[in-house]
Every structure is written in structure tokens, then in C-alpha cells.
Amino acid sequence: MAEDERGDLRWGSIPGLVRAAAEQYAGLEAVVDGRVRIRYEELGERVERAAAACLAAGVEPGDRVAVWAPNSLDWIVSALGAVTAGAVLVPLNTRFKGSEAAYVLRRSGARLLFVTGTFLGTSYVASLRRAAAEGPGTGPLPGLPDLRDVVVFAEDAPETFRTWTEFLADGADVPRAAVRVRADTIRPGDPSDIIFTSGTTGSPKGAVITHAQTLRCYEVWSELAGLREGDRYLIVNPFFHTFGYKAGIIACLMRGAVMVPQPVFGVDTVLANVAAERISVLPGPPTLHQSVLDHPTRDQHDLSALRLVVTGAAVVPLQLVERLRAELKIATVLTAYGLSEAGGIVTMCRRGDPAEVVAATSGRAIPGTEVRVTGPAGEALPPGKPGEVQVRGHNVMRGYYEDPEETARTITPEGWLRTGDIGVLDEDGNLRITDRIKDMFIVGGFNAYPAEIEQLLGLHPDIADVAVVGIPDPRLGEVGKAYAVRRPGSTLTSDDLIAWSRREMANYKVPRAVEFVTELPRNASGKVLKTELRARRASLA
Template identity: 50%
Template sequence: MSATVPAAFAESVARHAARTAVVGEDGVSLSYAELDARRIEAARALLALGVQHGDRIAIWAPNGVEWIVAGLAIHTLGAVLVPVNTRMKGQEAAYILERSGARVLFCAGRFLNQHFPSVLGAHRPAILEHIVVIGEAQADDFTWPAFVARASACGVDAVTEASTRVRPDDRMDILFTSGTTGHPKGVVTNHTQNLRVIAAWSAAVGLNPDDRYLVVNPFFHSFGYKVGWLAGLLAGLTVLPHAVFDAAAILQRIQRDRISVLPGPPTLLISLLNDPARAHTDLSSLRATITGAAAIAPSLIERTRAELGFKVVLTGYGLTETCGVVSLCDANDDAETIALTSGKAIPGIELRSVDGDNRPLGPGESGEIVVRGYNVMQGYLDDEAATFDAIDADGWLHTGDVGHLDERGYVRITDRLKDLYISGGFNCYPAEIERIMAAHPAIAQVAVVGIPDERMGEVGKAYVLLRPGQSLDEKTLIAWCREQMANYKVPRQIAFVDALPTNPSGKVMKYQLRKP
């Protein structure tokens, strides 16, 4: 297996040149040879903009063919890919662009009823030199076609030379994950560790060149990017990006495009199962899915097999800090194992539960889950203190998740040391949401917790203490939150309280807020 993305993709192109690599939602289809030509063209254009090895290049756009082309071009030059969540508002995106030092941004034009360059607007960091607009652009935007036209200023040989200089331990990407401080942290990983993780995941799912992989998981997330389109292309199959989750549209694509691989959070599976159109949709092409990121009932696994027709149904566990994957179930595991555990560590990775003194616990004994191996991040970007807090002296990554391993080594996540909750597959960090909400002029104090939700797994509930003389209602505050933060972070319930429960040191006791 090649140890860099450009080398691995070159091997895939050599093996599958005439096969279909990607099919866009608009029906545009590219063979592996054609996708390779687009990759080289985009890399030439980046060189013409002055991009060099190690430069950070961001992408803030929905799933699509151009996202893949740009991503491959960035990897080809040994630049560092920085995905940005499309649900973020201008201030949130600007923080990531500033923190990462991104010189170029590939950006959606009009998406989700907003013009993304305008949303960034006044928040644009000074270091950001170019914004390349993908899709519906405005008159003064630097468009994708205009960007590609810059390729004429740079020869193919320069791309080839840059590609050969990419090393296995070069930074491949920086994915930002929020934390208890309320500000996102940049997770740095390299080429070789990501490729090893992708290979392990692809083997578990059984990816093969005959598969047609519908990638609904967003490309800004490891699930949609690393074990999404990149895993698909390295396996030689056909990748079909899908920009916006809509159960009816997905059912139509399954039937029309003969989709065989469709991973996603439990929300996706539940939505497909509950959609009335499922009864008269041909789902016979479906072969494999993998889910996780929320509690799952064994009945959902059984229904996914029986009613959606998946032959392979897996669950897994991972973090951004582990290139997206730690553990996976086996295709032959029973429904209870798949639903109630997150599988066993992928090959070459150690997994254990430890007590408060960092001592290993036995089967069934609950403690913090820690991980050690090639998948553990290089560290948090320019943050030695946070890296030191996360990875101990023996190389164990402390996940902040609580759980236990059984006699087989299968892990079950039961709780979280941190306050993180997962809504529809997205990590939500209360400290970040609280920091944004605290800026509201009527709010004196706010505490956010995750509460169970049948469809989303969990949603946020905010307990709000108002400033003296101020008034606010739930509907108005939720609407304000939607303007300030990504939609998945917006609390779905607001409770106005006279006081928040605190301990003697003044810290809010969130376990009391979580009580029914």
C-alpha cells in the first residue's frame, strides 16, 4: 500500500482508468482517468496561485465533485487540507481559517439560502489571499472556472515534481473539533496513518470496485471525507456525492443509481425506514452500511437488514483525533453485539478502559476509554498544552468517553467524561454553545446539556438565567441562536430558570440538569 495520498490515488487510476470514479448529483460522470486530469489541472492552478508544500488550504462547501477534485489537488502538492463545516456561520468559519492560517479557501457560492463569501464578509482573516467560489456565484466572485483557467500558467511537470516530494509523515489535514474550552482545536494527522485507517475500514466494509458508494455524510467530517470519498476512490469504486440529507431524494438515488454502500448515523437509517416512499422503492442493490455515533436499539439493526436489505450492517467508534476510526464490529456479529457495542479495535490499535489513576480495568469494569497506536493524531495545532492533556507519556489518547470492554475486547461506550453530546451524528460541545449564547444581551448565565431525542439521538436543552429586568421567550431565543451558530448546535428546548444548580466552587452541576 502506498504511504501518501497522491501515490495511492495514482495506483488506483492505473488500475481503474476507464471505470467511473465519480457521479455528481447533476449526473456529471468522470472516469478515473478524467478525474485524474481534473486533479492535475486544479493542482496546476493552485501552483499558479503560489501554493507551496505545507500551505493550509480550506474547503467550505457541500459534498460535490469539485470538493473531491480540490481535495485531491491539495494532497497532490503536499499542502494541508482544512475542511470547514458548512453549517458554520461567518464568525465560526473565520476562526478556523485564522487559526489554521489558510491561504486559499474553496467556498460554496449560494448554499442553504446563503451566499457563503458574503457570510464570511467582514470576518475574513487578513491571511486569506484567495476565495475560489464553487457553484452559484455572484458577479464579483472568483469562480471555479476562472480558478481552473489559471492552470495554463503552470506546467504538468511542476505538479509531478511537487507530488514526488510528499512524504508519508507530512501533514495531510487539520480537522477542527470543539472542546471544553469553547473554541475548536485543530487535529493534525499525516498521510500514512490516515491511509492505514482507511485500509482497515474498507476491509471491514468489504469495499470493492463493483460498489457504488453514496456519500451523504458531509465531506468536512472524517466519515464523509476519509472513509467516504477518499476510501471509495482508493478502492476503485464509483463515488456519488450527495449534498443535502433528504430521505426521499436518497431513496430515489438508491433506485436510480443502484447504490450498494450507504453509511450514516442512525438518524439516516431511521429516516429511510420511516419514509412512506420506501415501500415502493427498489432497494435490492444495497449491500453495506456502517453506523454509530449514538445509542442504537438491536431492533434497528434487524430492521436495517430486513427492511432496507443491507447484507452487511456494522457499528464502530472513532474520534477526529484517531483519523476517524478506533473500533469496528465484524460483518458476522449478531444484532445485539452490533447494536450494543462499537466493535473491537482495528488491527494494530490498542484499546483499554482505565480508572482515575490510569490503571487498566478488567472486562466489564467501567472507566475512561483510552487508545494507543498509529491512528492517534500528531497533536493539536499549535497547542502543546492541549496535546499533553490528551495524550499521556505512554502514548495513550484519553478520549473522555466512559465505557468498558468485554472478554472479546468489544467496547461499549456508556457515558462521557466531558459534556459532549451527539445530535444527528454531529458532536456538540456545550461550552462552545454556551459561549455563543452568553453574548445575548438578555442572558446572564446559560448551561446546555444533551437530552434524549427519538430521531436525532440527542438534542440540546439550554437552561437560561436572564439578566434583571430582561424578558425573552423560547421561540425568539432559538431563532437568535440559528443566526449565530451551526443549526445542529442550536438547542431544541429552552428552560428559563431563576437559578442554576452549582457546587460550592460555583461550577454548574450539569448532572442535576440532566435528570428527567
Template identity: 50%
Template sequence: MDTIPGVLRAAAERFGDHPAYVTPARSLGFAALLAEVRATAAGYVAQGLQPGERVALWAPNSIDWAVAALAVTYAGGTLVPLNSRYTGHEAADIVDRSGATLVVVDDGFLGRTQVADLRAASALPRVRAIVEIADLEGLRASGEQVSRAEVEARAEAVRPDDVADILFTSGTTGRPKGAMSAHRQSVGVARTWGELGGVTADDRYLVVNPFFHAFGYKVGILTSLTTGATLHPLATFDLATTIDLIEGERITVLPGAPTIYQSLLAAPERAGRDLSSLRLAVTGAATVPVVLIERMREELGIDQVVTAFGMTEAVVVTMARADDPADLVARTCGRAIPGMETRIGDGGELLVRGEFVMLGYLDDPAATAAASDDDGWLHTGDVGELDAAGNLRITDRLKDMYICGGFNVYPAEVEQVLLRSDAIADAAVVGVPDERMGEVGRAFVVARSGAHLDPEALLAHAREHLANFKVPRSVVAVDALPRNLAGKVLKNELRNRS
């Protein structure tokens, strides 16, 4: 059955004690994973979770993240992952708007006070309990009063068309929108990605991509269930740790943003290290230089280097294939994967349609209608070209979104935060090239009359309200922003100034 509980049970039966997760602290086989998920699901039921209710998960990559996430759907709930770098304000907004009744959180991650920050940002009116991920054992203990039969009945009752997860993505309005996916979609895209990558139970898969992101969750956690691959989760990207893990654990699969591979190639500590186990790298989220693809194959010895295009609303749309030449992999995002279609619409906009396009945006029929037309085509907001073989090349963005270190940043959201500063009368943010991060934000700001503009104070204000990847790296003071006759900021003109 194409449900997450279904593929988890099938994986436990098929792969048994084969390692599902390995970290320096512990490892967990597929059968043991199922047992922990069942017990955690019972804990959720004991906390009052009802079928269809939502659970927000705010934590970095770990074995416990996977257990906590899989247990949500096993108990019949819907998973709402939160970016581990979010501020309390950002996290609370999504908890409130999603109507989450439980929140699982890694309190103290990066030296912060997540629980206190949540409570300071909102009264959390729908939340029954906040569970610290470090105390999943306590949650499981509370679930001992729940019968095994009741938990299994919850898992059995889940249907392929039920909403499995809601992943929030910002839009051009700056307000995050929750993209809803059914179980059949989340499982299907994970299975398809694994098949195209040739992933098997022999693979050892280093997951640098965050679990809260579709790349880490759906083509990480869920692909492991459909293939039997062993996952090695990293809470934060650390170059030395990554090299140690590749060599020591004989890592074979390493997907990620181009930044990861550029860092590996530039690392002096790579000298003399054996990274020859790497066989598959899947990258995207930015323009990829041809020379990077060539160096990944030649210097890192990665047999299969491919690029892909996806988005929260569709996860994976296109993907290059194993035998594609380096220049095609670098120039394009590959061809539509099985079950998906692509075409170019008005103004060169990329349109996508198929099995893995979201069900719609949570509680936002207007945004859903604006994103998808009557024929089922999702309007991506990206401008692209398709060659004769159907390979996609992204040439521009209709939306102003840029990508910093593999994460989407929507300027409207950043601008709204900047405009809350008493010193700012007007603001516009654009992405500018950065050798390491791909793109970083540059804020063009107009000071209020009589106000003193302190760029460092403005950036400090932004850090209080935004995750670090959204915070601009530089501030440029201008007398006025360039606008057209309709009042729209001419961002191309600002980019040309950069």
C-alpha cells in the same frame, strides 16, 4: 506510497475509466479525476500556494469538493475542511487560526452569502484568494501557465509523515481544536475501513456523510481511491432522493448515523421500492437500538450491518465485524481495528493508541499534552467498558458532548454564544433524547436582573452564530443553575429534569 497523491495516481492507473464519482449531472472516471486534480493543483500553484500551506474548503458534498480537496495535497498543501453549515463567524475563526492562504467556497449554498459573511467576520489577513467552487474551471485556466513538471514535482515531494489534513473539532473549552493527521494515517485508516467492510470496485457507495467530516472524507473519498468503489455524493440528506438513488443506481454501501436508517424504515414512500442492492451499512455516533439493527437486516435487506466508534482525533478506533450477531452490533461498537489498541483507564475512561491517532492539535501543545499521555494513549473523555473479546461499549461521557443527527455538539461552545445575549446571566446546555435526531440541545438559562427573557429571541440569536445542529431546540428558564461546592454546574441534575 502512503500519500494521497500516491494513492490517487495508483487508482487512476488501476481503475482507469471506471466511474469514481456519479451524480445526476455528470460522472467522472478515475483517470479523468486525476487529470482534473492535476489541473486544479496547477491553479493553486498559480495562486501562490506553497508546499505545506493550508487551503480551507467550505462547501457541501459534490464532485468538485473531491477534486478541490485532492488537488490541495497534490500541490503539496494541507487541507482544512469547514462544516458547510457553519456561520461566517465560525468559518472565519478557523480560516484565521489555521493560517489558510486560500479558501474554496460554495457561495450561495442554502441561499446564503458565504463570501460576504467571511469578509464581514474577519479581515482574513493571511488569505491571498477566495475561489468559488463553481469556478474551478477558471482556477484551472489560471494554472495553464504552470508546467506539468512542476505540479508532478509537488506531488512527488509529499512524504507519508507530512500533514495531510487538519480537521477541527470543538473541545470542552468551547474553542475548536485542529486535529492534524499525516498522509500515512489518512490513507491507512481509509484502506483498513475498506478492507473490514469488504469494499471493492464493484461497490456503489452513497455518501450522505459530509465530506468535511472524517467519515465522509477519509472513509468516503479516500476509501474510494484505495478500493475503486464508485461514490455517489449527496449535498444534503433528502429521503426521497436517497430512496431514488438506492433503487436507480443499485447502491450497495450506505454508511451513516442511525437517523438515516430510521428515516428509511419510517418512510411511506419506501413501499414497493427495490432497495435490495444494499449490502453494507456502517453506523455509530449514537446508541443503536437492537431492533434497529434487526430491522435494517430484515426490512431493508442489508446483509452486513455493523457499528463503529471513532473521533476526529482517531477517525476509526473500533468496528464490528460482518458475522457479529445483531445484539452485539447494537450493544457495542465492535473491537479495535488493526493498528489500534483500546483500554479502560482511571474513572472508566476509554483510552486509545495506535497508527491512526492524530499527530496533535494545531498550535496547541498544551491541549495535545492534555489529550495524550507519555505512553501514547489518547484520552477520549468517553467512559466505556470492554468485554472479554475486546468489544467496546460506551456508557457515558466525561465530557459533556452530545450527538445531534450524527454531529458532535459541545455545550461549552453553545453556552458561550448564549451568554453573549444581553438577557442572559447564566446558561447551561445538555443533550436530551430525541427520537429522530438521537439527541438535541436543551438550554437552561438564568435571566439577567430586570431583563425580559424571550426564548424565541434567544434561539434566533443562537442561529446567527451557530450551525443549525448546535442550536438548542428548547429553552428552560430557571432561577439558578445547580452547582457543586467547586462551582461546577451539575449537568446530570439538569438532564434528570429534562
């Protein structure tokens, strides 16, 4: 029997999970979004109405539906509604510029897009319209020929787009039975989402994850973390990221926890929410927890309900773990390691692990999976020896969307996913990540990929050659530094290039430092020697 067709999946699919949660936890609070508070029964009803509207809009099983919006109740309802209608969810990074979002929409062939209106002073609708104004399409955005419908989370929308209210109204005549029939056709092995992630080639690739994989991975996550019914979970991690969507929304649905979405990270807002909503669960990158601990007015907020923190995505200082336990009296502090290609989770610490293990490692392989460290020839290495981290099991993606060649390079014939990360296993199987083969660095919890940034910087008319590496930053962990070669006669300055970058790419990708050089160090085959650049890198002053 195929792994995805096993009969012991409790919910069968994400729509099955939503329906079960609406019934089992009907009277419990489900989502708190500003002044709006809804219970699980109402959440289930809203998701079904959104699914009905998707059916009315012509969404068919397997169609890709994208969401480009910050954390909110509307994100939760639209995403789960689309998946309930049989669609494959494509979350878009809210830090994207219009051209970056258009690339993912085009690459995925998205048929329907839910988009926020204005967020952080930027009109996402205007940004996207500029990026996709020209092309062969006859739909709302000519540059995106597959996109037939755009729904805006706002009170008004441009001509050819619809508001969220109008979209829901258009599905009012679709009977509930039709929604249930559609949801019941979804099989555990069907794709549930495509998470786009960049790699060494610089172009984002879509990791295809199934319903069964999502359910198994986050049932495991919920169990290892100790998530409980009635927990109040502040979801600061963005929903477009696996950590926010699956360790957040999906995990809460499984356990009957309360979702409190926060659209933007701001430590003042975090402190206010934790106190006002009696938050008990606060996952996030180490920078979030460090900011909470160091805030000058921390003691003026009642943080006593906090009991569970799960972190990762960067080196976690031992002092941070000890301070969370000692100063905030948080009973459970865990670290984990994952990547989109493995459903977002590969290893995780266990409750009861000593602080030294939590801080120095990312824990052990989750149940039902294997983790190994390999040498240059693909041979398994013993504990204590660094090599490439590989994982095999139910969490490994089905492949990159419509990219068999890249899939074959990433997943071995034996089913091992090559993560591109370098790590070391200890005698107990705990994994410590030591470097990144793919050169990725992490800016405040966001993965930044030098190859992608280099491609964008290369579009500047005064740049002849460029390489990007990560450098230490006391607040964000790491930030980008660009080594650039100017074109002859150019007077481009560092400030000029950084300002240009802020207009052309998501903020976390923007280099914080630029050093102009006459040429980049390269080996005999022409490859940039980034080890040499890292050797001379320096932190920002």
C-alpha cells in the same frame, strides 16, 4: 524506523493514492454528481489540473487550504488537488455561520479557501465577508490576514475573489511534470489534513493527521467493511467530517468504488438515488437508516442493490440492525466508533458478528491499535468496569495544531489518547460507549459541544448565565436544552432565544428547549453541576 517512514505503505501519500487509482481503475466510473459522470482516469486529470492551479496561486508545501462547501465533485477535486500540491487540507463545516468559519480560517492560518456560492438559501461568500470585513489584512478579506486567495464554486465571484473556472485557467501553463515533482516530495509522515473539533474549552482545536495515518486507517476500514471494486457508494456523510471524506472519498479511491455525493440529507433524495444509481453502500448515522426504513413510499423504490451499511455516532437500537437485515436484506450491517483525534476510527465490528454485538457495541480495536478503559488514577480496568476510553496506535493524531498544552493534556507520555468518553469493554474486547466525560451530545450524527454552545449563548445581551445539556429526541437522537439565567429586568422568552440562536450558530447547535432558572446549580469550586441538570431534564413535548 519511524512509524510514518515504513516502506510498506502501498501508496506513500494521498497524491500517490489518487495517481494509482487513476491508473488501476482508469476506465471505471469514479464520480456521479447529478448529470456529471466521470471515470477514474478523468478524475486523476482533474485533480492534477487543480493541483497545477494551486501551484500557480503560490501554494507551498505545508500551506493550509480550506474547503467550505457541500458534498460535490468540485469538493473532491479541489481538496485532492490542494493535497497533491502539498497543502494541508482544512475542511469547514457547512453548518457554520460566517463567524464560525472565520475563526477556523484564522486559527489555521489558511492561505487559500474554496467556498460554495449559495447553499440552502445562504450566501456563504456574503456571510464570510460580513464576518471578516475588518482587520489588518490586505487580501480579499481584511479580517483574515493569512488568507490570500478565495475561489468560489459559482459562475461569478465578487471583486478580489475568483471563480473555480478562472482559478483552473490560471494554472493551465503549469506543466504536469511540475505537479508530479511537487507530489513526489510529500512524505508519509507529512500532515495531510487538520480536522477542527471542539472540546471542553469551547474553542475548536485542529487535530493534525498525516498521510500515513489516513492511508492506514482507511485501508483497514475498507477491508473490515468489505468495500469492493465497482461498489456504488452514496456519500451522505458530509465531506467536512472524517466519516465523509476518509471513509467516503479515500476508501473509494482505494477500492475503485463509485462515489455518489449527496449534498443534503433528505430521505426522499436518498431513496431516489439508491434506486436510480443502484447504490450498494450506504454508511451514515442511525437516523438516516431509520428514516429509510420508516418512509411511507419505501416499497416504491428498488433498494435491492444495497448490501453494506456502516453506522455509529449514537446508540444503535437492536431493532434497527434486525430490520436492515430482514426488511432490506442488507448482508453486512456494522457499527464503529471513532473521533477526529484518532483519525475517525478506533473500533469496528467485524463481518459475521451477531446482531446483538453490532447493536450493543461499537466493535473491537482496529488492527495495529490498542484500546483500554481506565479509572480515575489512569489505571487499566478489567472487562465490565466503566471508565475513560483511551486508544494508542497508528491512528492517534500528531497533536492539536499549534496547541502543545492541549495536546499534552489529551495524549499521555506513553502515547495514550484520552478520548473523554466513558465506556465498557466486554471479555471479547468489544467496546460499549456509555457516557461522555466531555458532555458532548450527538444531534442527528453531528457532534454538539455544550461549552461551545454556551459561549455563543453567552453573547446574547439578556443572558447572565447558561448551561447546555443533551436531551433525548425521537428523530435526531439528542438535541440541546439550555438552562439560562436572565439579566435583571429582561423579558427574554424561550422562543426569542431560540430564534436568536438560529441566526448566530449552526442549526445542530441550536437548543430545541430553553428553561429559565434563577441560578445554575454549582459545586463549591463554582463548576456547574450538569449531573443535577440532567437529572431533571425532560424530552421535548
